[in-house]
Amino acid sequence: MRRVRIAVELLIALIAYCAGHAYAGMIGSSVTSQYYDAGTTYNSFGSPTTFVANGTVQETFCGSGCPEGFNLTITNNQIDYVLFGSGGFWSPSGPSLNSGGLFIANGNLLTFSGISISGVTLNGSSDIPGFTASHVTFNANNVAIDWAGLTGIAPGDEVVLDVTSSSSSATPEPAAWINMLIGFTGIGLLQRFRRRSAA
Numbered sequence: 282m283r284r285v286r287i288a289v290e291l292l293i294a295l296i297a298y299c300a301g302h303a304y305a306g307m308i309g310s311s312v313t314s315q316y317y318d319a320g321t322t323y324n325s326f327g328s329p330t331t332f333v334a335n336g337t338v339q340e341t342f343c344g345s346g347c348p349e350g351f352n353l354t355i356t357n358n359q360i361d362y363v364l365f366g367s368g369g370f371w372s373p374s375g376p377s378l379n380s381g382g383l384f385i386a387n388g389n390l391l392t393f394s395g396i397s398i399s400g401v402t403l404n405g406s407s408d409i410p411g412f413t414a415s416h417v418t419f420n421a422n423n424v425a426i427d428w429a430g431l432t433g434i435a436p437g438d439e440v441v442l443d444v445t446s447s448s449s450s451a452t453p454e455p456a457a458w459i460n461m462l463i464g465f466t467g468i469g470l471l472q473r474f475r476r477r478s479a480a
């Protein structure tokens with residue numbers, strides 16, 4: 282009986298852990314994209330925009346109205362900016378956003394709903410001259426990218442960010458449900474074995 286009680290306690294701990302820490306990618310999360318420049322929010326040329334991430338290009342910022350623009354794609358674990366235009370630079374600017382651990386002079390803020398972000402790193406395939414990990418800041422719900430003053434940019438250059446996230450919902454992910462089912466099955470088999478042993 283003591284073993285059954287221990288197994289139940291372990292299962293309860295597993296359920297609580299999986300419910301709060303289950304892996305979740307960014308696909309299916311609601312994303313708001315807001316551009317910042319010249320000390321304030323930038324409300325033109327497709328900014329702000331809100332969409333549900335689906336792994337395809339879902340935002341085109343600026344188009345023909347600026348010397349540089351970007352196409353934005355969000356997959357389960359990556360954020361991909363592909364630049365276009367002929368200007369070759371992003372204008373310098375004073376701080377436009379500086380709060381909550383986020384900093385942008387001239388750049389883009391992505392706000393996510395439904396996930397919690399725990400890590401963002403610059404992927405080695407990124408090829409914008411002078412762009413480093415110091416140009417990226419993040420917190421649990423946001424990723425900020427700042428490219429103020431960067432020059433020498435060619436059409437097709439890109440920034441790729443690898444993102445680690447987890448579900449911010451209390452509802453377990455499918456993998457957590459499988460773990461719970463395995464745990465319940467194990468407890469049932471253990472009880473059945475103990476009954477047979479006692480008989």
